[in-house]
Amino acid sequence: MKVLYVDDEPFIREVASIALELDPAFEVRAVESGSAALRLLNAEDWQPDVILLDVMMPELDGPATLARLRDDERYASTPVIFMTARAQARDHEPLTRLDVRGIITKPFEPTSLAEEVRRLLQA
DSSP states (O other): OEEEEEOSOHHHHHHHHHHHHTSTTOEEEEESSHHHHHHHHHHSSOOOSEEEEESOOSSSOHHHHHHHHHHSTTTTTOOEEEEESOOSHHHHHHHHTSSOSEEEESSOOGGGHHHHHHHHHHO
16 A cells, blocks of 8 residues: 655654554655645656645645645545644544545554554545
């Protein structure tokens, strides 16, 4: 499963990548911003099966990146899962109205991150 992980925090990006790659079925590419994700997707012949997208990022946040992805027919139906440090239900509620498979709250449990991604994709 090809996973694109987008997060502006280098440490979180590294931990998530390592955690996901513990599952031998996951191939992970990680980038530092929504803009970098769009550049990667436009420049390479690599299509992710799922995109994990941080909500709060400078320049182009998660919802804005999602909107750009949905405007591109190649990624209009690619499953997206938001990652956010905001744990309150009132913070999640507006995000659930967007076209995403689910929300994973940070800090996440590294040992079960791949399992959580699989669970959300099956929902």
